[in-house]
Amino acid sequence: MTRISRHRVIAAAAFLAAAPALAGCGAGSDAITNQPYTPTEALTKQVNGINISQAFFLGPDSGATIAPGAATPLYLSVVNTNQAPDQLVGVGVDSALGTAKVSSPVTLPVQTRVSIGNPTPSILIEGLKKPLRGGESIQVQLQFANAGLVPLTIPVITRSREFTSLPQAPGVSAAPTPTPTPTASASASTDSMEDMGHSTEGTDG
Structure with a gap:
């Protein structure tokens, strides 16, 4: 084995040994940033x-x-x-x-x-x-x-x-209760009943 090849083998072994430690550091950071929030x-x-x-x-x-x-x-x-x-x-x-x-x-x-x-x-x-x-x-x-x-x-x-x-x-304090307003359909129904009443009075006369 040449001197250059020997150096490459040593560098590769060092990287593989450090990989688990680097992975552990990453997990520690993700444990904070990945929490639902x-x-x-x-x-x-x-x-x-x-x-x-x-x-x-x-x-x-x-x-x-x-x-x-x-x-x-x-x-x-x-x-x-x-x-x-x-x-x-x-x-x-x-x-x-x-x-x-x-x-x-x-x-x-x-x-x-x-x-x-x-x-x-x-x-x-x-x-x-x-x-x-x-x-x-x-x-x-x-x-x-x-x-x-x-x-x-x-x-x-x-x-x-x-x-x-x-x-x-x-x-x-409690929120103010909204005042209900009459709907258009209710008003129309009231007007219709009044018109019917006037019509009936005219017929009786």
């Missing part, structure tokens, strides 16, 4: 190794209102892409809007998608100082134990479409 309501954002691909406050049903003094829950989908676990420990909002409350720190394992708020909301803005009807945006700062502060502008969405299965926000 609800269409996002906010722009994807990655800061300090924290990837947030969905964020929204749940508002009222269409046509209803979350009244001042009530609360709205926050929903997040988060992946911690750092080398060590982290925790979401706090949320800050403008005091002119209300007070943010985190019931308990949310643990974020490495390379694992965590859905915060589902099935039980754990982050709320309480004591709202203005009504919410859906369509507003709220600026928040998420506080992580290791990753630090992550600022976000988060939309308030109405409880409709795929979000109707989520529990209604506390203190939501």
